[in-house]
Amino acid sequence: MPALSIHNLEVRYPGLDQPALALEAFDVAAGQALVVTGPSGAGKTTFLNAVTGLDGRGKGVVAWDGVNLIGLSETARDAWRARHVGLVMQNFHLFPGLSVLENVLLPQRLAHRRLPAGLRADALALLDRVGLERPHQRAGTLSRGQMQRTAVARALLRRPGIVVADEPTASLDPDAGKAVADLLIDLSTPLGATLIVASHDPVFLARLPRVVTIRAGRVGSA
Amino acid sequence: MIRFILADLNTRRVGALLLVLIIALATALGVVVTVQERALRLGSARAASAFDLVVGAPGSETQLVLSSVFLQPAALPLLPGSVLADLSRDPRVTFAAPIGFGDFFGSSPIVGTTSALVHALGGLSDGAGLAHLDEAIVGARVALAPGDTLHPMHGHVEEGGHEHAHVAYRVVGRLVETGTPWDRAILVPIQAVWHIHGHHAGHEEPETGNEHADEHTDGDPDEALAGPVDENAVRQPDAPGVPAILIKPASIAAAYALRQDYRTSHTLAVFPGEVLTRLYGTLGDARRVLATVAAGAQALVGAAILLVVMAEVVQRRRQIGALRAFGAPRAVLFTLVWLESFVLLGLGVLTGLGVGLGASVVLSSVLAGETGVSLPVTLTGTDAAQGALLLGLGALAALVPAFSAYRQSPAEALRD
Numbered sequence: 001m002p003a004l005s006i007h008n009l010e011v012r013y014p015g016l017d018q019p020a021l022a023l024e025a026f027d028v029a030a031g032q033a034l035v036v037t038g039p040s041g042a043g044k045t046t047f048l049n050a051v052t053g054l055d056g057r058g059k060g061v062v063a064w065d066g067v068n069l070i071g072l073s074e075t076a077r078d079a080w081r082a083r084h085v086g087l088v089m090q091n092f093h094l095f096p097g098l099s100v101l102e103n104v105l106l107p108q109r110l111a112h113r114r115l116p117a118g119l120r121a122d123a124l125a126l127l128d129r130v131g132l133e134r135p136h137q138r139a140g141t142l143s144r145g146q147m148q149r150t151a152v153a154r155a156l157l158r159r160p161g162i163v164v165a166d167e168p169t170a171s172l173d174p175d176a177g178k179a180v181a182d183l184l185i186d187l188s189t190p191l192g193a194t195l196i197v198a199s200h201d202p203v204f205l206a207r208l209p210r211v212v213t214i215r216a217g218r219v220g221s222a
Numbered sequence: 223m224i225r226f227i228l229a230d231l232n233t234r235r236v237g238a239l240l241l242v243l244i245i246a247l248a249t250a251l252g253v254v255v256t257v258q259e260r261a262l263r264l265g266s267a268r269a270a271s272a273f274d275l276v277v278g279a280p281g282s283e284t285q286l287v288l289s290s291v292f293l294q295p296a297a298l299p300l301l302p303g304s305v306l307a308d309l310s311r312d313p314r315v316t317f318a319a320p321i322g323f324g325d326f327f328g329s330s331p332i333v334g335t336t337s338a339l340v341h342a343l344g345g346l347s348d349g350a351g352l353a354h355l356d357e358a359i360v361g362a363r364v365a366l367a368p369g370d371t372l373h374p375m376h377g378h379v380e381e382g383g384h385e386h387a388h389v390a391y392r393v394v395g396r397l398v399e400t401g402t403p404w405d406r407a408i409l410v411p412i413q414a415v416w417h418i419h420g421h422h423a424g425h426e427e428p429e430t431g432n433e434h435a436d437e438h439t440d441g442d443p444d445e446a447l448a449g450p451v452d453e454n455a456v457r458q459p460d461a462p463g464v465p466a467i468l469i470k471p472a473s474i475a476a477a478y479a480l481r482q483d484y485r486t487s488h489t490l491a492v493f494p495g496e497v498l499t500r501l502y503g504t505l506g507d508a509r510r511v512l513a514t515v516a517a518g519a520q521a522l523v524g525a526a527i528l529l530v531v532m533a534e535v536v537q538r539r540r541q542i543g544a545l546r547a548f549g550a551p552r553a554v555l556f557t558l559v560w561l562e563s564f565v566l567l568g569l570g571v572l573t574g575l576g577v578g579l580g581a582s583v584v585l586s587s588v589l590a591g592e593t594g595v596s597l598p599v600t601l602t603g604t605d606a607a608q609g610a611l612l613l614g615l616g617a618l619a620a621l622v623p624a625f626s627a628y629r630q631s632p633a634e635a636l637r638d
Contacts, residue, residue, distance in 0.1 A: 107545060154548060
């Protein structure tokens with residue numbers, strides 16, 4: 001499982017005097033789980049974009065097992081992310097016209113000429129595990145909690161070494177949010193994945209061993 | 223991927239359908255302009271093919287051709303009978319057939335002529351030629367059969383013509399189908415027409431093809447048509463006049479010489495092909511204007527569609543960016559958006575080709591019903607090339623939204 005090592009990272013956006021994110025040294029051990037909190041606009045999303053390679057701008061080193069994402073091309077970052085990262089976003093980004101199963105498989109369908117053997121069975125098993133009993137139901141007809149559980153299944157399908165979630169429970173009611181948070185932790189742990197969650201949800205704060213607060217683009221305490 | 227495209231198109235089927243429809247209509251417009259102009263050219267050229275040289279009284283060349291070749295009713299002045307007599311004896315002439323009109327049966331013009339014209343039109347498919355004055359040969363699309371009897375009307379019935387009640391023709395033969403207005407004509411001996419309209423040898427009154435409900439009186443209304451056809455009657459210098467004469471020259475040189483000789487102060491000789499070529503020139507100009515308009519419309523539609531597709535890409539950038547974030551390669555997304563745009567364009571163009579051809583066939587058959595000129599809807603290699611060009615342009619245009627999707631940053635797309 002990859003470990004994260006950040007040195008002298010500085011991300012600036014045009015028109016702003018202060019850097020959106022400035023980290024001199026920040027490390028996450030392989031398989032560690034942590035929650036990132038902080039006021040909105042403090043740099044959480046910038047941090048997640050940097051560590052997932054969604055955004056390659058900035059100076060410094062954001063290295064997973066020695067691979068510095070800052071130096072990579074967009075295509076290379078895409079390929080690296082596809083191989084190592086499972087993403088769960090606050091908004092589920094499902095295709096309402098496709099079924100639950102198709103949504104889970106879609107990124108893999110698009111990434112491979114033929115769907116890798118066994119992936120469909122894996123997806124069905126995963127959907128069963130997250131409690132979605134009707135894999136052929138159209139995603140547009142799901143409840144929000146079910147949608148996010150579909151998104152969790154999609155993120156974990158390729159057994160990623162890194163799982164990153166951005167406010168995964170913020171748009172859900174407390175019960176559905178707790179179910180999703182528990183699933184995310186319970187399914188990532190057996191994979192041995194490094195788990196990074198940006199959230200204020202007490203479930204994550206209670207269950208994850210490390211809490212990182214980002215204020216004004218800088219890491220507060222651990 | 224195909225499954226995904228179909229599912230995606232299905233979720234926005236109304237918009238997609240409208241896009242396809244607009245593209246189809248724009249394409250159909252271009253197809254109809256091209257195909258119909260070609261059909262008109264082919265159809266009228268075919269109609270004129272039997273008419274090498276036409277002689278009439280001085281007046282409009284175009285009207286002479288329209289009236290003689292296309293049987294369009296019009297008030298043509300008459301040629302003196304001596305002209306037909308002279309032409310009949312001219313060694314440069316294989317045959318000279320009079321074309322005398324004025325009477326109708328229903329909407330079918332009744333044309334007085336000689337057996338030479340029957341041959342010129344391709345001969346008979348059924349029955350026999352004109353042997354007696356009260357006999358008639360019908361065109362292929364006239365709803366009469368050999369054995370039927372018909373009473374001619376002077377002028378169109380709906381325009382207040384009157385019936386020659388005492389005159390009756392007996393149908394004895396049917397012309398082969400020609401795909402020309404002559405399919406609706408009824409041929410009778412020219413002498414019979416002269417007789418009915420009171421033209422007797424030696425005296426002439428101005429007779430025109432299109433005068434209706436006039437004070438015109440029949441020659442001998444009680445006198446029925448009788449007696450054998452005398453083909454030599456047209457060779458008499460004192461024969462009555464005719465509005466037009468169809469001439470089959472013995473050679474090309476003879477044709478030009480005859481045209482030269484009969485372009486005088488009291489006769490007019492035209493090559494219908496030449497007159498039609500001039501008309502096509504005008505028609506061609508009109509077609510170019512129409513084609514330019516159609517192309518402009520297509521370009522506008524193309525631009526509008528690109529705009530719509532672009533707006534859609536912008537609107538769907540979250541979806542596209544999210545797919546990248548979740549592991550779909552950007553090249554695949556590029557292909558996806560390109561394919562989807564191209565499928566819409568291609569469907570539209572193909573539908574438009576079908577609709578355009580269908581509309582042309584319908585239009586042709588309506589026009590054929592009205593004019594009798596069969597307008598063949600044909601496709602050429604150029605059409606295929608143009609269709610391919612249109613699809614190629616569509617493929618290129620579809621690159622624009624595809625490229626925009628390719629450049630979509632996943633981080634920005636996910637930011638809400």
